[in-house]
Amino acid sequence: MQIYWSSMIVELILGLLWYLTHLLISLFDLWSHLSNCLECYLISSELLPKYRNLHFERLKCVGVVVDSREANNILKIKQLLRWLSTIGVKYVVLYDIEGVLKEFVGAGIEAPKDGISRTYLDPSAHGGMAIECISGSDGKEGIAKAANLLCPGFCNCDTHGHKLSGNALTEADMACALRAVGRDGPEPDLLLVYGPVRCHLGFPAWRLRYTEIMHMGSLKSMKYGSIMKVLHRFSQKNQNYGK
Structure with missing residues (x-):
């Protein structure tokens, strides 16, 4: 007991x-x-x-990753683009893995002048801010085309006019191949991730070499103040990579 x-x-x-x-x-x-x-x-x-x-001289390009389950929230996406345009961002890369964003921006697509198959919104709708829209399929297609270009060049020790050093495939070789197939694109200085997990959700990794990645939580709880906090934190950082 x-x-x-x-x-x-x-x-x-x-x-x-x-x-x-x-x-x-x-x-x-x-x-x-x-x-x-x-x-x-x-x-x-x-x-x-x-x-x-706040001064954002270093902020040339901003990437926005949205979970596909929230990407159909058009009002939130447009509000986010308005905020970034007001802040002074000149180039935005929108990404979701399933390509939902491409569907809702379809009405405002402007044909690219360089012949590369990218999806853009009309810059005049957002104060001259250029908007590129990509999905997971673009990343897979881009790396497949680059691999097809590199394969014969790697076997012949010559890839698109770029000499391979020995048998080693270098980052420069891959960058040259991606540029040749039109899949290089600008590298975002800052990547804002709206989703349930802390990862880039399949955003093309070759465009994230020196990118600061910030997890912003759910898109439905997006706030202007939280974006300004992240931008202030970014402005205080000193990057030595890539110099």
């Missing part, structure tokens, strides 16, 4: 500790969420001085 009561007391104490820990974690998560919402509101209202006059 004494052992039974002792085990009951131990179970009760452990249960109380478990619920107390769970309560503390829940309160901390709630506090973090509320403080983040408050900070985003203050940033949007321009009440925080450090977020008022």
Whole structure:
């Protein structure tokens, strides 16, 4: 009987500790969420001085990755593009793995002048901001074409006018092949990922060599303040890679 009561007391104490820990974690998560919402509101209202006059000279291109299950939220996508245009971004690469974004931007597609099969929105609709739309199939097709171009060149030790060093396939060889098939494209300085997981969701890896990747959470909870926070953090970083 004494052992039974002792085990009951131990179970009760452990249960109380478990619920107390769970309560503390829940309160901390709630506090973090509320403080983040408050900070985003203050940033949007321009009440925080450090977020008022930001300079984005290094920000030439921004990539936006959207989970395909949220990519059909047209209003959120358009709002995000308006915000980026207002901030001063000149080039945006939109990506979702299933190509949902290509479907909803189809009405505003402008034929590319360089003959390369990329999908663009009319820049005049977003203050002159160029918008490129790609999907997972573009990445697969691009790497397949580059591999087909490299294969005979690799066997003959010559790839599209670029000499291979020995039997080693270098990054320069791959970049040359991707450029030849029109799949190189600009490399985003910053990649904003809207989705449930912290990864680039299949965005072409050869365009992410020196890219800062930021996970932004769900698209439906997108906030202007959170974008400004990320851009401020990006402006404070010093990149030494690629120099």
